Amino acid sequence: MKWTSHKLLTGAITFAITGNPITTALTTLGSVFPDVVEGFPSQGNYNSWRKRHRKLSHWFIPYLMAAMLCYLYSYHGGIANIDINHISFPDLFNLLLHQPEDFSTYFPLLAYLVSLFSLGALCHILQDMLCGKVPFLDPDKQEIGYKLFHVGSWQEYALVIPFSLLFIMARVRFG
16 A cells, blocks of 8 residues: 555544544554655665565564553553543643653653554554555565555555545544
């Protein structure tokens, strides 16, 4: 999928589930990370990039482990005492600007933010499984997925746009 599609679909799904702009922003940022870490074909040899594409950076295991471990740490580290679903961007910046005496009080929040970012990367991998294969057990092999459409095709947008609108409308309707 194109980055636009990853961001739109992941953002719509996250917003539909949480209704929170911070969680939506973090998962949306994470939704392009697997492609960002590979670099871009224009930065070097296209064939070299193509050999790396959808390999280690698209292996779900590291993102799943990061999401689970960071979430568990954040929950047991005190994030449960913060109503994260009602925190706003100004609240978050205010929290970060007023440094506590013990910086470790930020670790649960930071772990929670990393877990959201990792969930965005997992969404990216699941979405890429609709237009090709990604690694499953072996990070060097593209083993699982199905090519429903070509990247950037009208079929991609015909799938992504209506589903994204559906998720957003569901959130607006059912709150």
